[in-house]
Amino acid sequence: MARRREWTQETLVAGVRAGNKLALARAITFVENGDPLALALVRDLFPHTGRAFALGITGPPGVGKSTLISALVRHVRARGETVGVISVDPSSPFSQGALLGDRIRLADHFLDEGVFIRSMGTRGHLGGLAEATLQAMLVLDAAGKDLLFLETVGTGQSEVEVGGIADTVLLVLMPGSGDSVQALKAGIMEIPDVIAVNKMDHPAAKTLLNEVRSILSLDREREWRPPIVLTEALREENIAELWEAVERHRAFLGEEGRLESRRRTKLAGEVFAVASSRAKQHLERAVSGDPELRRLLDEVHERRLDPLSAVRAIMERVFKLEDEKRADAA
Amino acid sequence: MARRREWTQETLVAGVRAGNKLALARAITFVENGDPLALALVRDLFPHTGRAFALGITGPPGVGKSTLISALVRHVRARGETVGVISVDPSSPFSQGALLGDRIRLADHFLDEGVFIRSMGTRGHLGGLAEATLQAMLVLDAAGKDLLFLETVGTGQSEVEVGGIADTVLLVLMPGSGDSVQALKAGIMEIPDVIAVNKMDHPAAKTLLNEVRSILSLDREREWRPPIVLTEALREENIAELWEAVERHRAFLGEEGRLESRRRTKLAGEVFAVASSRAKQHLERAVSGDPELRRLLDEVHERRLDPLSAVRAIMERVFKLEDEKRADAA
Secondary structure, three states: OOOHHHOOHHHHHHHHHOOOHHHHHHHHHHHHHOOHHHHHHHHHHHHHOOOOEEEEEEOOOOOOHHHHHHHHHHHHHHOOOOEEEEEOOOOOOOOOOOOHHHHHHHHHHHOOOOEEEEEOOOOOOOOOHHHHHHHHHHHHHHOOOOEEEEEEOOOOOOOOOHHHOOOEEEEEEOOOOOOOHHHHHHHHHOOOOEEEEOOOOOOOHHHHHHHHHHHHHOOOOOOOOOOEEEOEHHHOEOHHHHHHHHHHHHHHHHHHHHHHHHHHHHHHHHHHHHHHHHHHHHHHHHHHHOHHHHHHHHHHHOOOOOHHHHHHHHHHHHHOOOOOOOOOOO | OOOHHHOOHHHHHHHHHOOOHHHHHHHHHHHHHOOHHHHHHHHHHHHHOOOOEEEEEEOOOOOOHHHHHHHHHHHHHHOOOOEEEEEOOOOOOOOOOOOHHHHHHHHHHHOOOOEEEEEOOOOOOOOOHHHHHHHHHHHHHHOOOOEEEEEEOOOOOOOOOHHHOOOEEEEEEOOOOOOOHHHHHHHHHOOOOEEEEOOOOOOOHHHHHHHHHHHHHOOOOOOOOOOEEEOEHHHOEOHHHHHHHHHHHHHHHHHHHHHHHHHHHHHHHHHHHHHHHHHHHHHHHHHHHOHHHHHHHHHHHOOOOOHHHHHHHHHHHHHOOOOOOOOOOO
16 A cells, blocks of 8 residues: 555646546545645646536435445446546445445445545545535546546535536435425425436335426426436346436537536536635634634623624624625614 | 504614514514614614523424424413514425415414514525524514524524524424434434424334434433424324423523523524624625636636635635645645
8 A cells, every 4th residue: 555655746646647546545535634735636637627427416315325326337337437436425325334235236346447436524624525525526537537426415415515516416316205295396496407216116106206297397497307217226227227317418418518508607616615615614713713702702692792793793803804785773 | 564664773672672573573574684773673682682492493394393383382372481483494384385284273373472483584685594593583582482493404404503593402203204214313413302203193103213212322421311202293292291391401401500501602603603604695795796706717617727726816815815724735
């Protein structure tokens, strides 16, 4: 195993670009640890990114996302495409608490040179999880992976919004989860591009399919109508059909410059998300390190200063920001 | 109906403190609209807050939170206590898309002078939803409500973290929702103080109860062991038992200064959350209004500038912040 001191910025960039697994693993560890080398690395790699097709896989915990990803990896590998998988779902078998069966199935992929799988912890990222995920995706992209799969939990449950990073978003649902129509609507409102109804053998699969169809039919304005595919990930059933649906959306994006304009919007959104998370960290450090700011919080607790006046004082002190949006009415 | 121009800061403060429903409704509308009057109002009302007991009610959409709240309101009203309800769950019947039955049941409360119910939209809050929710809770507190109920969806699905505002947190679950043990764990890790297993007639109620018990038993360090109450909110079954469990936790908080220290931590957290959301808004306005910053984003899109260097440039420009946490490795 290469030790940290053996990697320089140059050897790491070269190793990543050659798709070397050790270099990739090390680069993403630097990213996760917020190592200064990670920033330099991403800067050097960035001109070589933008080639990979990024599929986001999202959905509630327990619907079988990881098993589906495992089956999709097998499918695309059989077609000769290389793939990088990043999971930011803490309940994913890629992360922990895996079912033994899943682990065994995943183990195949870990031995395959054309596959790189990495779970990003949801804690302890110095620069925030959104930032680390963006960097990890760029590293895998620069490594020449044809496909990037990003696993997240859905609808605002995660710091990382898959819709902000992926080219195509696959929403995975399962029947019999007792989700109310409202909950279902909320998931579908996120506007997935493809929907998989997994565990298709479940007696309620048809009901869920119809519910999803009727929710989608409410939105007639949409240029792209998300296909719905019934799957049984554990038995790898309908995986080819699911992939075909993903590819159809990819082809759709390829027309009329849609992919370019989508990526422009998403990259801008990502930059904004990272900046926003940095501002939050800065605030955290400032408040914890400044006795004057801590005194303000004491005054709030004693009800001598109201919370919003405290906020204003903090903004002025930490960000040199005057309250710009509201005049003082007093 | 009183029109806006008829309310002055003084009459509104007096109206709120008298518990006048029109004054309350108007004050919360000012809060929601980010009206300058709201800040002055909260400042004047703040010294009169801290008396109400705040119960947060959280859980996934569709488990019956609103029906349970409705039953709890009836229960506490029968005991002579006044109550304010704020819902920030967009899928709540308090908000929209209500079942007709629920609406009828809730209608009783709207006619009751001792009850004030308000749903906060999740969009269009100038100052962010967390800020508006905090202000609305303070307004109801100053209005002399004995109890405040705050309804949210659980586990990071909402901008408003109920654990950051409420004194006691009630987690509502339902059987047969097919939640994986991982999903359940995630919900329970939020550390609710009381757990309701609603829809107790469901055949899987006992199974869920046992699962919840076994998850709770993993955490032996806890000073407070959350009671689990089986309820059937639609038929108002076990509502007294549930309220009794909430009151037990309230009594527990009352011992050894726990409530004071909990509130101190939570108020500080709230101030931090609001400041953080303000910083984000400031960033949003700065990026959208500044051609230089928009040019940076174009360069990122053209892969001439990497996203993290763009972030650094934005932070320097918007917040006058140098990158403090990592040295430049280049």
